[in-house]
Structures are given as C-alpha cells and as structure tokens.
Amino acid sequence: MGVIANASCHAPKAGVREGVARTVAVVGPPNSGKTTLFNRLTGLRQKVGNFPGVTVEHHLGVVRDEHGREVALVDLPGVYSLNPKSEDERVTIDVLTGRMPSMTQPDAIVLVVDSTNLNRHLVLAARVIALGLPTLVVLNMADELRKQGGHIEPLELARHLGTPVALVSATTGEGIEAVTRFMGADVARPNPLDLPVLQDTRGCREWAAKIGVNASYRKPATPVWTERLDSLFLHKVLGPVIFAAVVVMVFQTIFAVGQPLSEMFQELLDFTGNRVAAWLPSGLLESLIINGLWNGVGSVLVFLPQILLLFLVIGVLEDSGYLARAAVIADRTMARVGLNGKCFIPLLSAYACAVPAIMATRTIENKRDRIATIMIAPFMTCSARLPVYTMFIAAFLPNKALLGPFLGTRAAAMLGLYALGFVVAVVTARVLKSSVLKSKDAPFMMEMPPYRWPTLRSLGLRLVDRGKAFLVRAGTVILAVSVILWVLTNFPMHNGQPPEIQDSLVAKMGHLIEPAIAPLGFDWKIGVGLVSSMAAREVIIATLGTLYGIDAESNDIDLQAALRQDMTPAAALALVVFFAFAMQCMSTIAVVRRETNSWKWPALQFAYMTGLAYAAALVVNQALG
Amino acid sequence: MIFNFARKSAPGSTASLFDLEEGRTAILGDFDLPEHLADQLMNLGFVPGLEVKVTRSGPGGDPRIYRVDGTEVALRRELAERMRVSQPPASSGVALECGDRMATPVETRRYAGPEGISALTPKLEEAGD
Numbered sequence: 001m002g003v004i005a006n007a008s009c010h011a012p013k014a015g016v017r018e019g020v021a022r023t024v025a026v027v028g029p030p031n032s033g034k035t036t037l038f039n040r041l042t043g044l045r046q047k048v049g050n051f052p053g054v055t056v057e058h059h060l061g062v063v064r065d066e067h068g069r070e071v072a073l074v075d076l077p078g079v080y081s082l083n084p085k086s087e088d089e090r091v092t093i094d095v096l097t098g099r100m101p102s103m104t105q106p107d108a109i110v111l112v113v114d115s116t117n118l119n120r121h122l123v124l125a126a127r128v129i130a131l132g133l134p135t136l137v138v139l140n141m142a143d144e145l146r147k148q149g150g151h152i153e154p155l156e157l158a159r160h161l162g163t164p165v166a167l168v169s170a171t172t173g174e175g176i177e178a179v180t181r182f183m184g185a186d187v188a189r190p191n192p193l194d195l196p197v198l199q200d201t202r203g204c205r206e207w208a209a210k211i212g213v214n215a216s217y218r219k220p221a222t223p224v225w226t227e228r229l230d231s232l233f234l235h236k237v238l239g240p241v242i243f244a245a246v247v248v249m250v251f252q253t254i255f256a257v258g259q260p261l262s263e264m265f266q267e268l269l270d271f272t273g274n275r276v277a278a279w280l281p282s283g284l285l286e287s288l289i290i291n292g293l294w295n296g297v298g299s300v301l302v303f304l305p306q307i308l309l310l311f312l313v314i315g316v317l318e319d320s321g322y323l324a325r326a327a328v329i330a331d332r333t334m335a336r337v338g339l340n341g342k343c344f345i346p347l348l349s350a351y352a353c354a355v356p357a358i359m360a361t362r363t364i365e366n367k368r369d370r371i372a373t374i375m376i377a378p379f380m381t382c383s384a385r386l387p388v389y390t391m392f393i394a395a396f397l398p399n400k401a402l403l404g405p406f407l408g409t410r411a412a413a414m415l416g417l418y419a420l421g422f423v424v425a426v427v428t429a430r431v432l433k434s435s436v437l438k439s440k441d442a443p444f445m446m447e448m449p450p451y452r453w454p455t456l457r458s459l460g461l462r463l464v465d466r467g468k469a470f471l472v473r474a475g476t477v478i479l480a481v482s483v484i485l486w487v488l489t490n491f492p493m494h495n496g497q498p499p500e501i502q503d504s505l506v507a508k509m510g511h512l513i514e515p516a517i518a519p520l521g522f523d524w525k526i527g528v529g530l531v532s533s534m535a536a537r538e539v540i541i542a543t544l545g546t547l548y549g550i551d552a553e554s555n556d557i558d559l560q561a562a563l564r565q566d567m568t569p570a571a572a573l574a575l576v577v578f579f580a581f582a583m584q585c586m587s588t589i590a591v592v593r594r595e596t597n598s599w600k601w602p603a604l605q606f607a608y609m610t611g612l613a614y615a616a617a618l619v620v621n622q623a624l625g
Numbered sequence: 626m627i628f629n630f631a632r633k634s635a636p637g638s639t640a641s642l643f644d645l646e647e648g649r650t651a652i653l654g655d656f657d658l659p660e661h662l663a664d665q666l667m668n669l670g671f672v673p674g675l676e677v678k679v680t681r682s683g684p685g686g687d688p689r690i691y692r693v694d695g696t697e698v699a700l701r702r703e704l705a706e707r708m709r710v711s712q713p714p715a716s717s718g719v720a721l722e723c724g725d726r727m728a729t730p731v732e733t734r735r736y737a738g739p740e741g742i743s744a745l746t747p748k749l750e751e752a753g754d
Contacts (some may be wrong), residue, residue: 080668081665081668117694117696119694120670120695120696124668202667203665204674205667205672230681230690231681232695239684240684328683328688328690329684331683332687336746443701444699444700445700445701446698447696447697447698448696448698486701491639531646
C-alpha cells in the first residue's frame with residue numbers, strides 16, 4: 001500500500017529556498033504518532049525552535065525526497081482542531097497560512113491521523129483540507145489497525161477527501177516511502193467531494209462518519225491489554241498503591257542514581273581539569289580556562305546525568321501511556337492547589353533538582369498550569385540546598401532528642417525547612433492560579449492513550465533532544481555567568497596576580513550589598529557567599545571557607561566555629577530561611593527562560609522569590625535577634 | 626435504574642453525565658458550557674448524539690474516565706456536571722455498549738441528519754442550573 005495520488009507527479013519543482021527544495025509541515029492530533037513519524041523521517045537531523053512570543057515549540061528537520069533533494073520538514077504541535085483560541089492551534093493556523101513571521105508558508109502538509117480512531121480524526125482532516133494546501137493524509141498505526149481487525153479502503157477515502165492517502169505505520173516503517181514520495185512530488189491542491197461547515201463540529205462529525213462508511217472503515221476492537229492494564233492501574237485500591245510505587249521509583253532514580261552519577265561526573269571533570277591545568281603555563285590564562293571556563297562547563301554538565309535519567313523515566317511513563325493514568329490518580333489532590341494531575345511528577349522531581357523538573361513540565365498541556373508549576377518548582381527543597389542546611393544546622397543547633405531516639409532537633413529543623421518550601425509552593429500556586437494564571441476557561445480534560453511499548457528509538461531521540469536543548473540554550477547562559485563570576489573573583493589584578501578574595505570585585509560587591517543585608521544579620525562575607533552561590537547554592541560553603549581561610553571540605557568543624565563567631569543564631573536561621581525561598585540558582589533561571597521562551601517569567605520569579613526570601617529572613621532575624 | 630438521581634437536586638430534572646453510574650451508558654445531550662469548552666469537548670469526541678460510557682473513576686470518584694467515540698477521556702466533575710445525557714434507546718441496548726461501531730451501517734442511521742440528532746437530544750428546559 002503506497003500513496004494513492006490523485007495527481008500525477010510532474011517535473012521537480014524549481015523553487016529553491018535556502019538550499020531546500022520545499023517546506024512540508026507535519027500536522028496531527030496528539031497521540032496520532034505524528035512525532036514518531038517525524039522522527040522516523042528525520043532521525044537525528046532535527047533541531048528545536050521556538051515561535052516568537054509563545055511557549056509553543058516546533059521541530060525542524062531536513063529530509064531527502066526520492067530524487068535526493070532536501071525537503072525541510074516542520075513538526076507542529078499536536079492539535080485536535082484549528083481553533084484560534086488555543087495557543088497551539090493558533091500557531092498551527094499561522095504557520096499553515098503563512099502568517100507566522102519567522103517561517104515561510106509550507107508548500108504542502110502531511111496530516112497524520114490515527115487509523116485505529118479514524119472518524120474522530122477526520123474532523124481535523126476536514127479543517128486542514130479546507131486550507132487548500134497540497135495535503136497527504138497519513139493513516140498511521142496501520143499495523144495496529146490490521147492486528148485488531150479493523151479495515152479501511154484508502155483509495156475510496158482518497159477519492160472522497162480529494163487528497164492522496166497513505167496507510168503507514170511510523171513505528172515499524174511500513175508504507176513510509178509513500179510519505180517520502182509525496183514530499184518530492186508536485187501534488188495538486190485538494191479537491192474533496194464535499195466538505196462540512198467547519199464551524200459546526202457536530203456536522204463535521206457526521207461528515208466524518210459518512211466518509212468512514214463510504215471508505216468501508218471498520219474500527220478495530222479496543223486492545224484487550226489496555227482494558228486489563230487499566231483495571232489494574234486505575235483499580236480503586238491497587239491503583240494508588242502502584243502510583244505511590246512509581247513515584248518512589250522516579251524519586252529514587254533521580255536522587256539515588258542521578259546524584260552519585262552527577263558526583264562521579266564532577267570528579268571526572270575535576271580530574272581532567274587538573275590534568276589540563278598541569279599542561280598549561282600557570283597564570284591568568286590557566287585560571288580563566290580551569291576556574292572560569294572549565295568549572296562553568298562542569299556546572300552545566302553535572303546536570304546532564306540527572307536530566308537524562310529523569311527524561312528516560314518520564315519517557316517510559318509517557319510513551320507507555322501510564323503517565324496519563326498517573327495524572328488521573330494525582331488529579332484530585334493537585335486540584336486542591338489549583339493545578340492538575342500532570343503537574344505532580346515534575347514537582348516531585350524538583351526535590352532532586354529544579355532544572356530537570358522544569359524541563360519535565362512540558363508534559364503538561366495546559367499552558368497556565370505549566371507556568372504555575374514552573375513558578376513553584378524551585379521552592380521544593382532541592383539537593384543543592386542540603387549541604388547549606390546541614391552545615392548551618394550543625395553549626396548553630398545542638399542536637400537534642402525531641403521524640404526519644406526517633407527525632408532529634410537537627411532532623412526536625414531539616415524537616416521544617418522541607419515543609420517550609422512546600423507550604424510556600426502551595427500558597428504561591430493558589431495565589432497564581434486564582435489571579436494571573438487563572439484557567440477557569442480550560443478545565444482538566446485528557447485523552448487516555450492506549451498502552452504501548454515504548455520504543456528505544458523514540459526514547460533515545462527524546463534524550464538527545466532534551467540533552468541538546470539544555471546544553472545549547474541553558475548551558476550558554478550558565479557558562480556566561482560562570483565566566484562573569486570568575487572575573488568578579490579574579491579582578492582587579494595586583495602586579496599581574498589575581499587578588500586575595502577579600503580584595504576582589506566580588507568582595508566589593510559583598511561590601512556594597514552589606515547595608516542591604518545587614519538587617520537580616522548578614523555581614524559582607526555572607527554577602528560574597530550569596531553572590532557566588534548564584535552559580536549553585538552549595539558554592540556558598542566553599543566561598544565562606546575561602547573567606548575564613550579554612551578548607552571547607554576537610555575542616556567543616558573549624559568553619560562552623562568561625563561562623564559562630566561572626567553570626568548570631570537568629571542570623572543563621574535567617575540565612576537558611578533565605579536559602580529556602582531565594583532563587584539562588586542561575587541554572588534554574590536559564591532553564592525557566594528557555595522553557596517559557598521569555599525573560600518575563602524568570603525575571604518575575606527571581607524578583608518574587610528573592611523578595612520573599614528577603615522579607616522572611618528579615619522577619620526571622622528581627623523577631624529573634 | 627440508570628441514573629442516580631440522589632445526587633441531583635430535584636427528581637425529574639435532566640440527568641448530567643456526572644449522575645451516570647460507573648459502567649453505565651447514555652446518549653450525550655447538550656452542554657451547559659461556554660462555546661469554546663463545548664468545542665474542546667467535541668474535539669475529544671463528546672459530540673451530542675453519541676454514546677458515552679463511564680468506564681472508570683479516579684480516587685474519590687473524580688476525575689472519571691469516559692469512553693466516547695472510540696477513545697477514553699478523563700473529565701473532572703465540574704465539566705461532567707454540565708453535560709446532559711439521556712437514556713439510550715432500548716433498541717441499541719447492550720450491542721452498542723462500547724460505542725466502538727462508529728462506521729457500521731448502524732451508525733449511518735444515527736448520522737442520518739440533524740433531525741436524527743435532535744431527537745436524541747434532551748430538551749433544555751432546565752438550562753442554567
């Protein structure tokens with residue numbers, strides 16, 4: 001079964017645009033296997049792009065048609081309809097009609113629909129065909145249709161739609177050459193027998209049913225495994241138990257596996273950095289390369305194992321279909337905060353690290369819920385806060401038993417800090433969801449896809465895609481800030497030598513902000529620590545170690561003693577509270593910028609979190625001091 | 626009994642999708658919802674006149690999963706409460722339980738025209754509850 005073209009293939013089209021013969025847009029509803037088809041066609045030759053001003057993302061790939069010419073393929077967001085009220089759908093309309101400023105109008109459309117659920121998806125076909133661009137209707141999942149006893153006459157469907165139709169399985173590659181042939185061919189504009197009134201969804205659905213009947217469409221039986229697995233995963237008692245087990249597994253993976261991996265990675269980077277340092281002539285250049293650039297690269301790369309692991313786990317959950325069920329189970333709880341079930345897993349991941357968590361919010365289709373989740377994720381106590389909490393608690397809080405051997409004062413303080421972040425996150429979510437991010441007009445509704453085996457190919461491509469997105473977009477910001485921090489600690493020079501940290505620019509900044517942070521009980525040294533901890537929260541410990549002339553790693557106790565000299569217990573408490581709230585993490589800022597495609601949200605978030613941190617620390621220090 | 630009227634205020638009022646018990650089937654009527662929401666629901670398969678079945682429910686009974694037009698969709702109570710349903714015609718009975726026979730000749734009769742649809746659509750005297 002190949003393309004049933006209703007127009008003969010003419011000579012190759014002459015129009016060459018930036019070395020690409022033509023542009024073809026891939027359109028289709030969610031769960032139609034649209035992205036699988038796109039990945040099958042382009043493989044690794046694809047890149048991610050954002051449309052200006054919106055959070056909508058598209059993938060761009062280059063494919064060779066059957067004549068060997070390059071064709072640009074654009075993967076648009078999954079849409080059920082073409083209604084300009086939804087952001088995704090408006091972007092799709094704009095691209096297809098040539099109104100998207102950053103993109104030329106596509107020469108043709110590949111419309112991917114699920115052949116096992118054809119009638120409903122034909123409603124979208126009516127709307128796409130009405131646009132008048134040459135269109136290929138891809139009936140995807142042909143293998144499942146056949147296996148489960150469904151049937152369709154593609155020729156008859158093509159006659160009614162007035163477009164070529166191809167029966168394809170993007171997963172197995174069956175019939176895929178028809179798509180390649182379409183991309184190289186000059187296909188006439190669609191010439192359907194009749195089209196329904198597009199505004200009348202009910203009429204469209206009737207039209208779809210009629211077309212289905214005419215094309216002898218027989219819907220396949222519901223896969224029996226989906227029924228069986230659902231009666232397990234959505235069981236009244238077992239469902240939540242399995243959900244809890246999955247949640248523990250996700251948390252363990254990023255925390256217990258990802259964390260040591262990141263540390264190993266860090267050691268490897270330190271080791272190679274030292275080796276490189278030995279090669280270089282010592283001096284400013286060596287310092288810039290090792291302490292500036294290499295550490296910058298390092299602080300970007302240490303996130304990679306955690307990001308890749310989390311996306312592997314989430315990829316398996318999403319591609320298998322379980323994520324949708326997990327969202328149903330978590331929904332009632334999340335609804336109390338004003339969010340939906342899909343926000344749960346990303347928020348949980350934020351306990352390990354906000355960076356992969358924020359990248360994981362892309363599974364949340366509702367834009368407002370997604371932004372709200374991004375905004376509260378950094379309040380979850382991430383692993384970088386732990387060393388700071390541990391040291392200040394150890395320095396200032398004597399360990400006494402509170403509940404016999406079960407709970408000491410230090411553990412209680414730690415738990416309290418976890419709870420503090422959580423409570424503020426919940427309150428923030430409620431405030432956001434009842435004001436600026438109110439989404440009364442978009443309540444939770446979600447399609448339950450059938451269970452499928454995740455394919456290694458799609459998991460692998462997802463990891464490459466996410467890894468690349470992080471390294472390119474967030475990595476560059478993180479690297480730049482690392483170099484700036486290096487400059488701040490290494491200038492002004494004295495006789496060609498970098499200054500002691502007390503005399504550096506960063507110390508000047510510490511002194512500069514001292515009047516502002518004095519009411520919190522912080523001196524300029526803590527100020528320097530706060531500035532340098534923008535690289536990563538735990539860096540404050542190493543910085544304070546340098547300032548006090550104590551090696552923080554080997555001499556933890558001495559550093560604690562030194563801190564007790566300089567700080568009151570109230571100021572120490574103010575500091576941990578400050579760390580619980582402040583967005584002391586440029587990697588998070590860079591990722592929020594990348595995921596929301598604007599500086600507006602990260603700026604707002606930084607101002608809000610820092611303001612809150614300042615106010616809370618002020619209250620703590622003034623009340624107890 | 627197909628409808629659980631205990632949850633509704635007055636007996637005799639039009640039943641909502643939320644009143645439908647788990648495992649039961651009904652025919653979708655009109656929605657008491659803003660147009661764009663009704664559109665979104667219709668794009669997911671909730672087209673008035675089609676059969677809908679409550680397949681499962683999440684913890685605490687909300688959200689619930691409905692089988693409609695060949696797919697399963699999870700909806701919260703807030704939406705289901707504003708979608709009217711009517712009892713399926715006795716003739717279709719158990720045979721159309723899963724709504725999986727969309728393109729068979731039986732379906733063509735259903736899609737005979739707007740009159741066919743409106744006959745299945747409950748009257749809307751109690752609009753705006």
